[in-house]
Amino acid sequence: MKTTGGSEAAKRAAGERAAELVEDGAVVGLGTGSTAAHAIRALGERVGQGLDLRGIPTSYGSADLAREAGIELVTLDDALPDVTIDGADQIAGFDLIKGGGAAHTREKLVDSAAKRFVVVADPSKEVESLDHPVPLEVLPSAREPVSRAVAGLGGEAELRGAERKDGPVVTDNGNLVLDCDFGRIESPAELGDELSAIPGVLEHGLFVGLADDVLVGTDGGVEERRR
Numbered sequence: 001m002k003t004t005g006g007s008e009a010a011k012r013a014a015g016e017r018a019a020e021l022v023e024d025g026a027v028v029g030l031g032t033g034s035t036a037a038h039a040i041r042a043l044g045e046r047v048g049q050g051l052d053l054r055g056i057p058t059s060y061g062s063a064d065l066a067r068e069a070g071i072e073l074v075t076l077d078d079a080l081p082d083v084t085i086d087g088a089d090q091i092a093g094f095d096l097i098k099g100g101g102a103a104h105t106r107e108k109l110v111d112s113a114a115k116r117f118v119v120v121a122d123p124s125k126e127v128e129s130l131d132h133p134v135p136l137e138v139l140p141s142a143r144e145p146v147s148r149a150v151a152g153l154g155g156e157a158e159l160r161g162a163e164r165k166d167g168p169v170v171t172d173n174g175n176l177v178l179d180c181d182f183g184r185i186e187s188p189a190e191l192g193d194e195l196s197a198i199p200g201v202l203e204h205g206l207f208v209g210l211a212d213d214v215l216v217g218t219d220g221g222v223e224e225r226r227r
């Protein structure tokens with residue numbers, strides 16, 4: 001499981017608070033990453049205490065964690081999520097950049113299908129304006145044309161390298177990831193539309209207009225924002 005900079009206590013506080021919001025009988029979208037992992041473990045504990053729920057994973061990682069936690073898994077073919085709990089790499093208001101774990105394509109599918117999308121994070125993720133590189137999941141054959149198209153939009157694309165494998169990261173869907181630096185992003189919605197229009201891009205990591213709640217854990221509690 002990829003881990004990021006914020007304190008583990010803050011991530012756990014946010015994840016556990018989000019798990020408390022889940023009602024009996026719910027279908028829950030299970031996000032990917034170190035913060036969502038705390039929510040999955042907390043949900044597993046509630047299942048152990050008798051809570052009835054089914055989970056829809058957003059990656060191999062979240063599926064494995066959910067199985068270990070004793071959560072029954074289903075797919076979007078079986079049910080749509082009542083709520084999805086997912087992390088983020090950067091948060092400005094309710095706009096997000098996701099995909100640090102290369103899971104953003106399935107995450108966007110599950111997050112956007114949910115009646116309620118709850119973001120869990122630690123304070124290091126919050127910023128005034130988004131400026132984190134935007135991950136693009138691209139077809140392997142589209143790497144160069146997409147990089148050129150990104151340059152045409154004023155960005156710089158870098159192929160994400162794997163850490164415990166030679167060569168690039170290959171996603172759960174068999175594709176590559178380009179991390180695209182646009183500096184400060186003035187209009188996330190507009191940039192998202194432009195990235196979606198590039199042939200060969202499966203999905204980009206800008207999540208605009210999707211989040212309903214942002215729960216930011218701190219070492220002393222959880223700050224909750226609702227749209």
Ligand SMILES: O=C[C@H](O)[C@H](O)[C@H](O)COP(=O)(O)O
Binds near residue numbers: 003097103104
């Ligand atoms: O692809 C991965 C996801 O978008 C994660 O939700 C995101 O990278 C945040 O992960 P973490 O909670 O580990 O910082």
